[in-house]
Amino acid sequence: MEIERRKIRALSPLDQPGTPEELRARQLRARDMLRGELEGEDLERYVTERVMTTTLERALNTARANSLFPLTFGLACCAIEMMAMVSSRYDIARFGAEAFRASPRQADMIILSGRVSIKMAPVIRRVYDQMLEPKWAIAMGACSSSGGMFANYAVVQGADKFMPVDVHIPGCPPRPEALLHGFNKLQRMIQGNPDPGWRRRYNALGTEEWARGGPASAPSAEAAEAYERARELANA
């Protein structure tokens, strides 16, 4: 039996040109394309080589998953590993999340790196509430996932007692690799699911807080109307 041996890359239309002549031909095609002189089969080939089609939602999710901005926020010893993850040795910039934001308004993701004391819990909850949608949370290490070794009067037994958490990472502390793995899981989660917002994910529709006329006053007519519209959109 004859086995035909060919270069694999020659099979792919997306492949780079091998020889200088091929490269030259591609450059000429690109020039013709820009001049509007490319026609027929050549044009079709050019398009299949260079254009990828997808839905807007998928493109959006891909963009979101690959440019997550974490919040500059450390709780305890796990934060040291979190900082190591940003360093050049582990380099979370490979996954597009090296830009730690100092304000919750600009952050997409919060990493709970360490034990959560009962005095810190309301602070974290407020910071999380201040983050804009879409937002995600990672509980890093045993303490923020379950209380860990701190089964005592001062520490909350798991951060998901007071806020939604998307990914739990075990370890005490987790190695930076483990954190990267958890982060990749989160990325995959974001890419796989069109984001319904954390209220939908955690069955918390109807807990929205709306701007009111003053403390403890009834919502204004506009606010009530906007609220109804949002409920309709969310339930559609």
Add this chain to the structure above:
Amino acid sequence: MPDAPGLELIRQQLNDRHEGAVLETSFERGQAALIVDPEQILDVLLWLGITPGQEYRFLSSLHGADYLPAEPRFGVHYELLNMPRVERLRVRAALPVPGGDGLPELDSCVELFPTAEFQEREVYDFFGIVFRGHPDLRRILMPEDYVGWPQRRDFPVGGEPVLFTKDEPESPGWYE
């Protein structure tokens, strides 16, 4: 650090000046301690601070302890330091528990040592020992609405029971 006879000497002089101030002395592992009557704690600290030859003018630490089931139950420790001689002396106020739901009380030494302000708040926070005359006695580490004195020995540890699979024979089906 006063040695054992030096400690007895301090006790003698203190009791001559303030009757019944020093209840006991303790000299363990090279550490000298005076166990004093909590009602006279300020007199003792002042005397140790200004008497020539003593001059323990620096309060390096103030902390509480719970000696349950011993009596008296609480202790407030003052770790004094004489800077020029680098000598340390521990003063322990032995505090009994008052009857009923009352909290043990003690005079505040903020007037003598301003550094004691936060440390007395911490002792109040964790042991429920009230310092009379403290300018701002409220919780310092626990949330302000916290109920209870968490470092007391009879305070429940808290947390949640964790069930491991190795314990399953004792409680089958706990995961359901």
